[in-house]
Amino acid sequence: xxxxxxxxxxxxxxxxxxxxxxxxxxxxxxxxxxxxxxxxxxxxxxxxxxxxxxxxxxxxxxxxxxxxxxxxxxxxxxxxxxxxxxxxxxxxxxxxxxxxxxxxxxxxxxxxxxxxxxxxxxxxxxxxxxxxxxxxxxx
Amino acid sequence: xxxxxxxxxxxxxxxxxxxxxxxxxxxxxxxxxxxxxxxxxxxxxxxxxxxxxxxxxxxxxxxxxxxxxxxxxxxxxxxxxxxxxxxxxxxxxxxxxxxxxxxxxxxxxxxxxxxxxxxxxxxxxxxxxxxxxxxxxxxxxxxxxxxxxxxxxxxxxxxxxxxxxxxxxxxxxxxxxxxxxxxxxxxxxxxxxxxxxxxxxxxx
Numbered sequence: 431x432x433x434x435x436x437x438x439x440x441x442x443x444x445x446x447x448x449x450x451x452x453x454x455x456x457x458x459x460x461x462x463x464x465x466x467x468x469x470x471x472x473x474x475x476x477x478x479x480x481x482x483x484x485x486x487x488x489x490x491x492x493x494x495x496x497x498x499x500x501x502x503x504x505x506x507x508x509x510x511x512x513x514x515x516x517x518x519x520x521x522x523x524x525x526x527x528x529x530x531x532x533x534x535x536x537x538x539x540x541x542x543x544x545x546x547x548x549x550x551x552x553x554x555x556x557x558x559x560x561x562x563x564x565x566x567x568x569x
Numbered sequence: 570x571x572x573x574x575x576x577x578x579x580x581x582x583x584x585x586x587x588x589x590x591x592x593x594x595x596x597x598x599x600x601x602x603x604x605x606x607x608x609x610x611x612x613x614x615x616x617x618x619x620x621x622x623x624x625x626x627x628x629x630x631x632x633x634x635x636x637x638x639x640x641x642x643x644x645x646x647x648x649x650x651x652x653x654x655x656x657x658x659x660x661x662x663x664x665x666x667x668x669x670x671x672x673x674x675x676x677x678x679x680x681x682x683x684x685x686x687x688x689x690x691x692x693x694x695x696x697x698x699x700x701x702x703x704x705x706x707x708x709x710x711x712x713x714x715x716x717x718x719x720x721x722x723x724x725x726x727x728x729x730x731x732x733x734x735x736x737x738x739x740x741x742x743x744x745x746x747x748x749x750x751x752x753x754x755x756x757x758x759x760x761x762x763x764x765x766x767x768x769x770x771x772x773x
Contacts, residue, residue, distance in 0.1 A: 434642055488617070504642040
């Protein structure tokens with residue numbers, strides 16, 4: 431659940447964000463924040479982002495710290511659990527993608543490709559609270 | 570050096586979202602056998618090259634039980650394994666037969682204490698952790714058709730249920746609900762009290 435993801439992330443947030451020296455670029459918020467996404471597109475953006483984190487981000491976030499790795503595993507498995515539920519919504523046409531969400535997600539991928547894969551993954555993980563805040567506000 | 574036998578009878582004890590891995594001890598005369606535990610979630614199997622993650626609180630321990638609650642923090646299928654060590658000698662991994670998913674945890678009815686504080690019907694619920702909510706049902710004895718309900722999402726202290734009339738008995742029962750796995754426990758046994766002026770009276 432999102433609550434468990436939030437508590438897992440809070441436990442390692444400082445550690446992860448300290449590993450991201452690049453302050454001039456945001457993966458999720460550049461150029462526009464998630465808050466500009468219309469409500470009709472929210473499910474689709476969430477679906478895309480959960481796929482993005484599971485497929486691209488977590489696997490490149492291995493650290494030398496066993497505790498951090500365990501928390502990342504917790505978050506990744508929780509994401510996988512939610513991702514499977516969102517896939518059901520998508521398959522039942524309850525999670526339609528509009529023009530805006532498609533554009534927004536393209537921008538996120540473009541931001542991601544600006545950096546080398548490890549830096550991009552670590553920055554994305556460090557921005558997890560941006561995603562969680564947006565999900566909770568728009569719930 | 571003969572290879573150490575791998576740990577056997579590996580199983581999970583899971584109650585109220587607290588999960589423990591247990592196994593039979595490996596017996597080697599005159600030696601202290603130590604054990605290490607690793608887990609693998611569905612994510613690791615499908616997206617991270619089937620990698621395993623060590624649980625450092627259960628690395629080279631002599632006990633034959635490991636609290637894996639912290640690491641089983643998603644409703645997906647987990648693999649678990651244990652191996653034995655004596656100095657440089659090491660066994661093969663012994664694995665849990667099948668997966669473990671926390672959705673199978675056994676949920677017990679909550680401990681509760683019903684209090685008649687003057688004319689106030691109160692209930693004190695056991696704090697079972699942030700994953701737990703409670704559904705409390707209460708009714709005037711003999712009027713089970715007019716059951717009332719209160720959902721308690723955070724156990725802080727005593728919960729006020731109702732203001733009682735003098736005379737009839739009031740009964741209360743409760744069950745837990747775990748949102749993460751969308752399951753409830755069975756109900757506790759009803760407890761009944763009666764209000765009489767300012768004195769608390771217990772009727773079970």
